[in-house]
Every structure is written in structure tokens, then in C-alpha cells.
Amino acid sequence: MTKPALPSPLEGPTQPAGQEDADERILKAAGKLFREKGFAATTVREIAAAANMLPGSLHYRYASKDDVLLALMNRAVKRAMAAVRAAIGEVRDPIEKLRLGLRAHLELLCNGDDSLYVLLFDWRSLPQGAREGVERERGRYESFWDGMLYEAHGSGRARPVLDVELVRHFGFGAINWVATWYRPGGDRTPSQIADTFFAYLAFGLIHEPSRPADLDTRFAALMAASLKGQG
Amino acid sequence: MTKPALPSPLEGPTQPAGQEDADERILKAAGKLFREKGFAATTVREIAAAANMLPGSLHYRYASKDDVLLALMNRAVKRAMAAVRAAIGEVRDPIEKLRLGLRAHLELLCNGDDSLYVLLFDWRSLPQGAREGVERERGRYESFWDGMLYEAHGSGRARPVLDVELVRHFGFGAINWVATWYRPGGDRTPSQIADTFFAYLAFGLIHEPSRPADLDTRFAALMAASLKGQG
DNA sequence: CGCAGGCTTGGTCACCCGGCCAAGCCTGCC
């Protein structure tokens, strides 16, 4: 319990710049625990301990456990949006933008902080009242992706598809699910997985001029049949 | 608290055949609650109430809440396996088998009982000790799918791919994620969604003899590049 | 008719959760 008031370069937890910032420590610890055990199974005491502080100190910054989750999720959307924007940079090619965005999203989900995982997989834990704000921000992120999909579609290099939102759900599903089985240290990095999955996605979605018309006809037939509930 | 001992045809909860079977009622109620609120956020009292019995009665059949989850998950694997087998029936065509299997899986996940959802999305809640058994059964289900994928690959109608397991993860991700956003009563049934997604999947994975060799070359190049971490 | 035992009852128990707070420390500013 004897904690040095002055920063000690030999001790891990105590960081030079004001102990790294208590807020950051809380969200980091909460993210890790929420991801591992889920929101409901995690106690505020555990979060506080992992953040190297007492429960009361945590309460001073966040009035409730729900508030921590809320802050974490808002941060997740913000970081995801920033990561994807940064990854795309000045690239203009609509298909390449999708590939780079997918990479950034998966990289953040697997190797970044845990907030994105919590946002995606602990959505149920967010209390009804707090849902609206996060939902709006999350919607912006999804619309951002829809915009890129529309762009790809408009460029004529994407297969004509009935519902862009459905395509986003499809891609997000494949990518987000990686967090379910991926373990660091495997023989594939998240970026490699993203690229591989992009190859799978692209050759189902990208229209190739050199492809015989027969293929597009068959695709359209499959799509039409799927709407009648039989194939 | 006055509960008729004899089956009354006018009362919903009391069923003719021995009140429908208490075990079934427990697992049904638990599945619904676990899906809606998650395992940790659900109390045994809630489950008992939803199953129309007292907590003590539930305890008579399941020693702990964990046991209920375990039974539910084991049932989920069993039902998924049975549903997919039944859907495939006598069909021999490897590609068609995949399509029908995907349909059955998604139909069960969206409209069937909630156990499959719990198995997939509440995996973290299963205590370490109980994990082994379910993991083995779940592995059989996954191997079953891998077998179908190998078959499709062996038939020469599937695109040559480095890692079948990765393809399964890809497809399962896209399909399982549907449970995240699907709401009954929309303008697409699970089977229609499955067929649409199958169309997306197929035209990225199925090798078409009539397709110009150029496309396969580009696919192979993308795959090779993805393993070097760049495209 | 009587009895055995499967199942339910209604409550109890120890635990520990999330939320809270008054007191005090310690830092940086005046």
C-alpha cells in the first residue's frame, strides 16, 4: 500500500506523465475485462484493481459501470472511424479503398484496443437508455462504409446488387467473426486474413469486363431465386 | 398460488402431456433469456419464473446455472447437426449441399430455438471446466462442414484455396453475423438471406470452366500477396 | 387401498455486487 508519490522509473504501473492518465487506464482495463469475461460478469472492483486504483476512485470518474461501457463504446466507434480513414489516406480507387478499410478495421479489432470487440459483441449489455447516442455514431460508421460501397458500385466495377446494406452486413460478418477465433501468434496476421477475405469477397462482388456474360446471368438468376425462397 | 393439479385445457402453461416436460420448459426459457440479456445478466429466478416453476424445482434438475448453459449448448450442436443433415437429405451435388446446409443453419439460428445463438455468442460464459465436452461436439459440427468443403473442392468446381478452415470461418462469419441484425418480420426470410449470401460466396469461391483463366490468375495473385501482408 | 418416491414448495444462507461518501491527502497555484 506504500505508493511512491513521485514517478519512479523502476515501477511499471506508475508512469511519468501523471500515471499515464487515470481515464485511459480505466478504459483500457475495462476493455480487456469486458472482452474476456463479458460486461455483466465483470465487477467494478476488478476494473479498478486492473487499473491500479480503488473502486471509489473509479466512481469519481464514472458514476456507474454502465457509464464505463458507454464511454468505451463511443471510443470504439471513434477509433474505428479514424483508423479506416487513416488507412485509406489519399487513395481514390474505390475497390482499393474497401480493401484498405477492411484491413484497418480487422487490425483494430484483433490487435488494437478491445473497445471495438466490446462494441460489436457486448451490444446487449448497453442499457436501453444509453443506446441512442452510440447507435447514432455507429450508424455513421456504417453509413461511411455504405458510401464506399455505393462508390464502388457507381464506378461500374462492382457487381450490381439489390441492397448495399446487405452487402455490408455480409462483409462485416465475415470480418468481425474473425475476432471469435483469431489468436495472436498464429501464422496469419489480421492484415493477411483481411486481404485473403477481400479476395474471397471481391471475386464474388467485383464485375470483370472479361468475364463472360453467362456468369452474370447465372448470378442474377441465383439472386432472383433467393427472393422467392428457392434456388 | 392455487395451481390446478389436473391438466386444464383452458390454461396455456399447463399442457396435456405432463406440462410439456419441465426440462424442455427450462431450456426454452433459459435460451430465450440468455439470448436477450446474456448468460451473466440472467438470474436463475428469472429462468424459473419463465419456465413457470420455482427456483428450487429448477435446482432439482440442474445443480447450477452453468449446468443449464452446458445442456443448452450441447443441445444446440445436436440440433444444428441434425438440421443440416435433414436439409441436405439425399442431395449429392457438393455445391448444392453447401447451399442447403447454409440455409438450415441460418434458419435454425434466426427462427429456431435460441440455443444456437447462445452457443455462438455466449461462448465466453461457459466455464473453463465444462468447455471441453461442448468444444469436442462443436468441433464435430465444424469438421462436418469442412468435409463438405473438401468435397466441393475435390469435385473441381470450387476455386483452389489454401486453407479450407479459413473458408469455413469466412462463411460462418457472414452467416452467423446475420443473427446480430436480423429481426423477424423484415422483408427477407432467413432462407432468402442465406441464398443471397450463398450467391455472394459462390461467385467468389466456385470455379467456372467458362471463366477466363485471367481471373484465376488474378485471384491467385491476390492470395499470394495477402500472405506477404500487402496487395 | 395404501404406500413409496419423484417432484415441488417456500424459505434460508452466505456472499458480494454496484453505488456511495465523509474524511483526508497532496499537488500546484497564488
Add this chain to the structure above:
DNA sequence: GGCAGGCTTGGCCGGGTGACCAAGCCTGCG
């Protein structure tokens, strides 16, 4: 040098949790 106030301390509280059980009901069987 002193003080104000932001932040931490450590413990407290009511409530609700999972687990449990002795007693008894009621059904089906002999």
C-alpha cells in the same frame, strides 16, 4: 509559504445473487 480544491482513500450499505434443503404433496404403482 500557505491555501484551495481536485483526487484518492477505505469502508459502509441495502439489495439481490446462486446455491441449497427439509418438509410435504401428489401421482402412479402394487
